[in-house]
Amino acid sequence: MQIAPEAAEQHTLAVLVDNEPGILARIAGLFTARGYNIESLTVSEITQDKAVSRITIVTSASPSVMEQIIAQLDRLVPVHKVVDLTTQGDHVERELAMVKVAGTGDHRIEALRLAEVYRARVIDATTGSFVFEVTGGRGKIDKFIELMGELGLVEVARTGIVAIARGREAV
Template sequence: MKITTEAGERHVLAITVDNEAGVLAKITGLFTARGYNIESLTVADITADHALSRITIVTSGPPPVIDQIIAQLDRLVPVHKVVDLADHEAHVEREIALVKVAGTGDKRIEALRMADVFRAKVVDTTLTSFIFEITGNSDKVDRFIALMRECGLVEVGRTGVVAIARGAEAL
């Protein structure tokens, strides 16, 4: 599913790379040098022998710019494969956020009620605050955070998007 933003179409790029020092700097350096924005970035080791990592980058831009980004990424030595998950209609995206909300009385009750609606879990609590864990697509996380602003939002920590294509085959 392609989502259009002010900066262009939103794309989720899954990049398989060698798991070695400096690779992430090369990838982000490519974006920086050309003035491309990274909206979200996650990296994780994906093989038992720790030889490969998967970098998931969310970026936006018109199709020719995205095509240029993919072509330039493909040319980097430590890159094995680049896949634009926006080209795969069926993919799953998730993000985790920890959301700290402070409040007492009605605000506290309202925060708990909204957390229940969004299926956010309470992972820590004091007499004056909660830390909620919420998992879902970025839109769901954004909506939850926006509602928590009304209840006394203090702080947010987000993981960034992780995504994978649906189906039996690996990318």
């Protein structure tokens, strides 16, 4: 009897690291060297003294491979902590996108109407285009971009996922 391979599942990791040159390259290199894909990556300083950064990584892997990824990240010297928010429990994920749409007449009116439905804000406007800012889950942003594609989508810039655990405890 053949054993079926484990299915890949999407995971969101929060990695606390010393804010030093090269740490992001080392983490990305760890993923590259082992053939793991990074679907989304965000990083920012999180302490007043700018000594610690939080890296949020979204990747897909089987449970056993995810254990390996976490163990390998944990072994890197400037890494303080690695938390798999997906398995830890409830967490909140958000992304921001800026979406440029060009159009006139009915397409312009429809773009504004859809922006209102998706709670997107107009952050720049000319007589021939808009730049919308939309935040939310990946699915919401994907759908907004898809709809704008029918109305004159010109360009998209996305931040990637940021995530934080629910409740009183910090990562």
